[in-house]
Amino acid sequence: METLYQKQAKVFKALCDPKRIAILEQLRSGEKCACVLLDALELTQSGLSYHMKILCESGIVASRPEGKWTHYRLDPAGRDAALQLLAQLTTPDTECGCSSCHA
Amino acid sequence: METLYQKQAKVFKALCDPKRIAILEQLRSGEKCACVLLDALELTQSGLSYHMKILCESGIVASRPEGKWTHYRLDPAGRDAALQLLAQLTTPDTECGCSSCHA
């Protein structure tokens, strides 16, 4: 059984490893093949595969298989979901939810 | 030596544990004393202290000692910094940085 909090934590787990941040940094300049990431970053092949799986499962990165290769890219929908979740978790509740409450 | 990526990862480490998310959830309804958190959440005293330290170090939570008690609250500045970092890490680069580039 997976609790809601565990599920929410997963999104941020994707972001809490320096190597995964380095991967995101690479993807900011556009879609990249795994083999390109592999020699841009100091990672073994299976290590890269491990991290890419975590990034993809978080929704922040999307993959596109093409023949023998796999291309990875930032997914704007995943980013927006993560941003919204982060905002939600760290913003005070208001009793009524209206925008004029300045809690 | 701490790399930039390690430093950035720290903010998200604060958010990647279900118990810490439960703590944030408690703080959304307002500042809380450690002893209140302690019986709202299933945590030992030293366990709570451990997680609060991580949350405070990330900047997302601020603490206010008052006599024997410590009060914790969400820190809007920490939230904004985290949101900005998340947005930065997951948003594509544009060559020029101008707002009319739709990369």
Place this chain on the structure above:
DNA sequence: ACCTCACATCAACTTTTTTTGATATGAACA
């Protein structure tokens, strides 16, 4: 069909994080 290349998965190991119980610190109060 066979071989090779790109990537995924697995199992063993290493490292990091979390939990726990015991002890330390420090404020308040008798």
Place this chain on the structure above:
DNA sequence: TGTTCATATCAAAAAAAGTTGATGTGAGGT
């Protein structure tokens, strides 16, 4: 000053995450 209460810190154990090298899988090319 001595005691109690709230919290922090410590060290040891447990659990989770990350790394590595070997093996599996499936697409292309010969």
